[in-house]
Amino acid sequence: MGIQKIKISDKDFLEQYINFNISHRCVICEVCLKSFDKGNWAVKKSIGIEIISQYIGMLEDTAMIYCSLKDKSKEKSFFKVLNDVFINEKDNYKYSSKEIYKELDELEKINFDVFLKKINLPTRVEILKLADSSLIDELGGSEQAKKQYEKETAGILKNIKEMIGNRFKTRDGKSLNLVKFYNKIKHGSIFVNDKTNEESIYFPVKVKNLDREGKEVLMEAYNLICSKKASLEKLVNQMKILSDDLINLLGNFFRYNYKT
Secondary structure, three states, X not given: XXXXXXXXXXXXXXXXXXXXXXXXXXXXXXXXXXXXXXXOHHHHHHHHHHHHHHHXXXXXXXXXXXXXXXXOOOOOOHHHHHHHOOOOOOOOOOOOHHHHHHHHHOHHHOOHHHHHHHOOOOOOOHHHHHOOHHHHHHHOOHHXXXXXXXXXXXXXXXXXXXXXXXXXXXXXXXXXXXXXXXXXXXXXXXXXXXXXXXXEEEEEEEEEEEOOOOOOEEEEEEEEEOOOHHHHHHHHHHHHHHHHHHHHHHHHHHHHHOOO
C-alpha cells in the first residue's frame, strides 16, 4: 500500500460526500444492531461502544461541515476546507462546538437571508431559481415555496444546533466532555467494564496514579449504558435524522455553489 497522487474536482468530491460519506456512520451502526441479539454481554457492550463512538463522531462531522459551509469561497474548495478544519473544545476557539452552538442560537434574532449568505446557502429568493417550476406550483406558488424553504432550513439548523450541543452539555445544561472519552476509544480502546451492571461501561476522562498501597488506579469516569438495545436504536435514529438533514442542507449548498 503506497501513497498515490490523484485528482478529483471539488464538485465530484462534494457529490460523493452527499451520496456516500454522510451516511457512512449510520450504515456501520445499522449493521452492528443487526448482530446485537446474537452476542453475549461482551459482544453487546462492544456493539454499544461502537455505536456511541460513531454517534459522537457524527457530531464532530456535523460541526466540521458547518464550519466548511462558512469558510468555502471562490479561492477555497469545500474539500480543502473540510480537510483542514479541526474541532477543538477550548473556549473561544474558532472551530468549537460551543462557538457553533452560539452562532446557531442567534439565528432567530437576525435576518434569515443574511444568515443563509453567511453559510453560503441560497436565500429564499435564490432557491426559487434552483427549484423545478413543478415543485413551486405544487407548493402553491413562489411565496409558499419560500416559506417552506425557510421552515425546512430553519428546522435543519435547529436540529444541528441541538445535536452539536450534545457534545459539550447534558440535557440539564451541565458540562459534558464527550470528546475526551471518544478520543480514548479511538486511541487505545480505553474503557472499563462495569462488573456490577451487564449494560454499562465506564469511560475515563481523568486517570490518576495508583493508591498508596499501589494496588488500585483511581479515575474519574462517565458511566454509560452501552448494551440496552432500545437506547442504542434511539441514538441510531437520531443519526439517521441528522444524516438526512445534512444531505438536504448540502444538496442546496451544492446546487447553489456548483451550478452547471
